[in-house]
Amino acid sequence: MRKKIPSLNAxxxxxxxxxxxxxxxxxxxxxxxxxxxxxxxxxxxxYLCLPLFARVKKRVILTPAGRQYAERIRVHIARIERDTLELMAQQDGGGVLELAVVPTFATQWLIPRMAEFNQERPDITVNLHTKTDAFLFSETSFHAAIHSGNVAWPGTSGDFLISEGDTMPVCSPALLERFAKQVRKQAQKQASGKPRPAREIGMPEIAALPLLHLTTRLNDWRTWFELHEYRNDVSAVKGARYELFTMLVSAAVAGLGVALIPRFMVQAELDAGTLVIPLERSLSGTTGYYLAYPEEHASFAPLTAFRQWLLEVAGKP
Known part of the structure; x- marks a missing residue:
């Protein structure tokens, strides 16, 4: 059946x-x-069976229906032009790559390295979209996705990129200093025993700090305490919860508490001194990051170039 679509020229x-x-x-x-x-x-x-313009003497004025239709049509025409230009840009392997990626991996690992890819392939534009849940590629415009998990994305082709690595407790230096002062005061009240140095704290002190949690990993703190043989069932589940690692990092930097975060996600903050590790006790991670894409996109030139570069970068120490 013929669709009710006017001519593009009109x-x-x-x-x-x-x-x-x-x-x-x-x-x-x-x-x-x-x-x-x-x-x-x-x-x-x-064709539409309604006026789009009102003729007033020698002027034309949009009718309410014409104004509404113009606003909608303008969006679609702009999209057609953009899609056409993007397709034309695919000559010689260039073009636009639509990539879905988990937020913290994008901000903490991928984006800081993207300048290198842009220099190598200035003819390829990579549009990043944040996605935290699995989806069907057939229902989106994404060419590929970078996701986290224990296995590759079912029903897709893909590559392992990096392991999440060890998860460490981190907090702001200011929070640690405030807590250390409290520890010293308590120690000074005791008749015997020397107060701890400012940043020498142990498991009991960590348990006493405000604990911050990732919503999707609410058992991490309990597992961390059990791994290091310190029972802390009650306080291990207390504290504010955050949906994304990016939010968890920001909360730790703001001094709201101590958080368990993979080291690679906070390496920049550790180097800058906005976060510190109060106690060198880690939790081994089993999660990895994968590049996933449907088989029909495997030969898409921008994806092929990006994939090659990404695997090279991920393989560097």
């Missing part, structure tokens, strides 16, 4: 006339005669 002329609020200026913009513009608009109005 829609393009209508969009120009609506934007210019003038048939004459639309004709000049499109290098047409004013008569050609008038005929296309009249034909479109006949």
């Amino acid at each position: 829609l393009t002329i209508f969009e120009a006339a609506a934007r210019q609020q003038s048939f004459t200026r639309a004709a000049e913009e499109l290098a047409l005669t004013q008569g050609a513009v008038c005929r296309q608009i009249a034909g479109l109005e006949e």
